[in-house]
Amino acid sequence: xxxxxxxxxxxxxxxxxxxxxxxxxxxxxxxxxxxxxxxxxxxxxxxxxxxxxxxxxxxxxxxxxxxxxxxxxxxxxxxxxxxxxxxxxxxxx
Numbered sequence: 001x002x003x004x005x006x007x008x009x010x011x012x013x014x015x016x017x018x019x020x021x022x023x024x025x026x027x028x029x030x031x032x033x034x035x036x037x038x039x040x041x042x043x044x045x046x047x048x049x050x051x052x053x054x055x056x057x058x059x060x061x062x063x064x065x066x067x068x069x070x071x072x073x074x075x076x077x078x079x080x081x082x083x084x085x086x087x088x089x090x091x092x093x
Contacts, residue, residue: 001076002035002072003034003035003072003075003076004032004033004034004035004068004071004072004075005032005033005035006030006031006032006033006058006068007030007031007032007033008028008029008030008031009028009029009031010026010027010028010029011026011027011028011029012025012026012027013025013026013027021092021093022093023092023093024093027088027089028054028055028089029086029087029088029089030054030055030057030058030086030087030089031084031085031086031087032058032067032068032071032084032085032087033084034075034082034083034084037082041082041083041084042083042084043083043084043085043086044083044084044085044086045086045088046067046085046086046087047088047090048087048090048091053089053091054087054088054089054090054091055089057087058087067085067087071085
């Protein structure tokens with residue numbers, strides 16, 4: 001049984017609107033959220049490595065665990081307490 005689920009939220013940044021690089025100001029915020037939330041939880045911001053994307057962190061990979069699978073497994077094993085993991089889209093074009 002999964003302890004975490006992936007939630008995606010569309011966000012719009014007025015600070016990115018019209019930026020000199022032409023990067024999109026509409027983005028997707030991915031959240032790994034416990035299935036049951038009974039109290040306020042800490043938020044852990046997970047930034048993709050240079051050249052990486054937030055989407056890649058949660059994509060299916062036949063060779064290794066993605067972040068959602070790893071967080072879920074660690075939570076089921078009791079090695080990880082409840083938290084919200086926020087994966088912002090910081091990629092520039």
